[in-house]
Amino acid sequence: MTSFSPRIRVGKRKENRPMSTIAIEAVNLHKRFGNVSAVNGVSFNVTEGEIFGFLGPNGAGKTTTIRILTGILRPDSGEAKIMGYDVHKDPVKARMLIGVVPEEANPYPDLSAWDNLTLVGSLYGLSKRTASERASRLLKLLDLYEVRERKARSLSKGMRQKLLVAMALIGEPKVLFLDEPTSGLDVLSAKKIRSLILDLKKNGVTVLLTTHNVEEAGELCDRIAIINGGQIVETGSPDDLMIKSGLYTYISVKFDRPINPEDAGQFFKAWEHRVQGSRILLICKESADPIVRVVEYAKARCLSIIDIHTSPPNMEDVFVKIIGG
Amino acid sequence: MGTESSNQLWRSMWAICWKDIKLYYAKGPIVVTGVLFPLFLWGAFYIGRGLDPKDGLASLVTLTIFFTSSSVTPIIAPWETRQRTLEMLLSRPVKVTTILIGDILASTIFGLVFTLPIVFYSIVLGVVLSNVLMATVIIMVTVIGFSALGVLFSALPTDTPADVVLLSSVVKLPLIFVSGVLVPLAQLPTWTLAIAAASPLTYPTDLLRQLYTGNAFFPEWVDIMMVIIFTIMFTVGALKLHEKTLSTRLQKR
Numbered sequence: 001m002t003s004f005s006p007r008i009r010v011g012k013r014k015e016n017r018p019m020s021t022i023a024i025e026a027v028n029l030h031k032r033f034g035n036v037s038a039v040n041g042v043s044f045n046v047t048e049g050e051i052f053g054f055l056g057p058n059g060a061g062k063t064t065t066i067r068i069l070t071g072i073l074r075p076d077s078g079e080a081k082i083m084g085y086d087v088h089k090d091p092v093k094a095r096m097l098i099g100v101v102p103e104e105a106n107p108y109p110d111l112s113a114w115d116n117l118t119l120v121g122s123l124y125g126l127s128k129r130t131a132s133e134r135a136s137r138l139l140k141l142l143d144l145y146e147v148r149e150r151k152a153r154s155l156s157k158g159m160r161q162k163l164l165v166a167m168a169l170i171g172e173p174k175v176l177f178l179d180e181p182t183s184g185l186d187v188l189s190a191k192k193i194r195s196l197i198l199d200l201k202k203n204g205v206t207v208l209l210t211t212h213n214v215e216e217a218g219e220l221c222d223r224i225a226i227i228n229g230g231q232i233v234e235t236g237s238p239d240d241l242m243i244k245s246g247l248y249t250y251i252s253v254k255f256d257r258p259i260n261p262e263d264a265g266q267f268f269k270a271w272e273h274r275v276q277g278s279r280i281l282l283i284c285k286e287s288a289d290p291i292v293r294v295v296e297y298a299k300a301r302c303l304s305i306i307d308i309h310t311s312p313p314n315m316e317d318v319f320v321k322i323i324g325g
Numbered sequence: 326m327g328t329e330s331s332n333q334l335w336r337s338m339w340a341i342c343w344k345d346i347k348l349y350y351a352k353g354p355i356v357v358t359g360v361l362f363p364l365f366l367w368g369a370f371y372i373g374r375g376l377d378p379k380d381g382l383a384s385l386v387t388l389t390i391f392f393t394s395s396s397v398t399p400i401i402a403p404w405e406t407r408q409r410t411l412e413m414l415l416s417r418p419v420k421v422t423t424i425l426i427g428d429i430l431a432s433t434i435f436g437l438v439f440t441l442p443i444v445f446y447s448i449v450l451g452v453v454l455s456n457v458l459m460a461t462v463i464i465m466v467t468v469i470g471f472s473a474l475g476v477l478f479s480a481l482p483t484d485t486p487a488d489v490v491l492l493s494s495v496v497k498l499p500l501i502f503v504s505g506v507l508v509p510l511a512q513l514p515t516w517t518l519a520i521a522a523a524s525p526l527t528y529p530t531d532l533l534r535q536l537y538t539g540n541a542f543f544p545e546w547v548d549i550m551m552v553i554i555f556t557i558m559f560t561v562g563a564l565k566l567h568e569k570t571l572s573t574r575l576q577k578r
Contacts, residue, residue: 033572033576067412067575070416071416072412072415072416072575073572073575074572091418091420092333092418092419092420093418095416095417095418095419096418098416100413100416100417102409102412102413102416104409105409105410105412105413105416106408106409106410106413107410107413108344108348108408108410109408109410110347110348111344111347111348115347119340119343119344120417122336122337122339122340123336123337123340123414123417123418123419124333124417124418125330125332125333125336125337125418126336164413167413171417171418177416
């Protein structure tokens with residue numbers, strides 16, 4: 001995996017912005033479209049430097065929430081702040097601090113990759129020289145420099161998506177909104193974008209990521225909020241969510257000789273278990289305590305542990321369980 | 326509301342203007358529609374009827390302004406909604422107003438590029454305007470007004486450019502025949518005068534006819550005032566209406 005960190009720069013503007021360690025603040029957001037309540041009381045905070053996942057099924061309210069947080073849509077009620085700036089009272093100041101890859105957005109198909117990037121640079125108020133320098137750096141970083149003169153319509157989907165990411169980064173944002181950034185990408189392109197997200201985090205950028213790839217969210221995010229029906233139904237780290245989901249972890253242990261089922265049953269009575277010869281299977285909601293007990297059991301009976309294997313629930317199971325699937 | 330520094334505001338407006346020129350105005354079919362259509366329409370009425378083309382210069386200038394400056398602006402917003410580029414633009418540190426003013430600016434440049442040569446060429450041919458400065462100012466204000474009219478049409482929250490083209494054609498084409506452009510107001514039936522008085526095309530035509538031939542229907546100050554009022558109305562209306570319909574527009578994609 002290529003490391004990009006030395007070359008990624010993030011916002012270092014000196015400005016009189018409100019002091020805040022909270023990068024993104026959503027307070028009781030509501031938004032209706034006709035009779036449909038798209039967002040219904042969404043509240044959460046994302047601290048600086050955090051990668052925050054925003055997961056939910058189609059139509060759950062993810063994109064509407066992001067549109068509110070990025071100032072594109074005005075909420076019916078509630079507050080949205082970026083680094084202390086209210087995105088609807090101070091939209092330009094707030095948006096100067098953010099970069100956005102909107103869901104299924106496109107670069108201008110009849111402009112070249114270079115022109116698309118410098119156009120966005122101008123919208124951030126960059127001089128021609130600064131925009132050109134940043135455009136060169138970002139295009140090289142994302143392996144697009146060789147195709148910079150090609151019109152966006154002639155680029156592959158992966159290249160277009162990387163171009164959108166570059167367009168989101170040209171303003172050197174402190175907060176990055178990525179709405180389905182790896183959707184429909186091939187494995188290599190998706191991996192490159194994931195690697196870039198982690199490098200951005202190392203550089204102190206806050207990332208709000210929505211994705212349908214639940215495993216990807218589990219791998220990248222410090223915390224995840226799960227939204228369904230316009231409301232946040234659960235928030236926590238991937239590990240917290242696994243525990244909160246109530247799904248079971250399977251711990252399989254193999255000893256060097258057969259064990260007594262009655263003795264083992266007594267010792268591990270706190271958990272559901274099965275004994276078969278020299279192997280025991282424990283079914284539990286978390287793995288730390290049972291593993292400690294396994295070690296104690298082996299020590300007390302002079303057994304050697306040949307193999308120990310834990311199978312926690314995967315993030316997809318956790319997601320399905322939490323949204324009530 | 327949030328503030329953009331004046332430097333950033335200008336950069337953003339020019340960036341939008343540059344994008345529009347590159348994507349929409351520097352295209353053959355647009356030039357053909359914007360230039361040849363008014364020329365042929367004018368030619369059919371004036372040359373076809375054996376009138377002196379000099380007498381119709383005011384009409385040619387107004388028609389050219391009308392067709393060039395309101396030809397592209399109506400389709401930009403629906404087209405960019407459909408292409409999914411509008412949201413990409415809106416998520417940058419620019420206000421909707423800045424984007425729309427950038428659109429009006431590009432359309433104004435396009436309108437002036439095709440209108441001013443007619444004025445200069447007429448001067449070369451010896452057709453003298455009684456007040457060149459006033460003609461230039463009124464042409465500029467009219468171009469801005471009709472550019473804003475195009476943007477006003479595009480506030481229709483659709484992602485189908487044909488919907489807006491239909492709307493703008495239904496409004497624009499009848500105006501040509503009731504605004505004293507092809508037939509001077511004095512020669513129109515009396516019942517059409519009330520409609521003519523409500524048409525934004527009437528006043529620049531009347532004023533330019535005054536400057537070219539000395540004949541006008543309305544006093545000069547009425548023409549000037551109405552041109553300015555229509556321009557302000559279209560600009561403010563376009564900006565307000567777009568703000569209002571943006572949410573519905575974004576739901577289209």
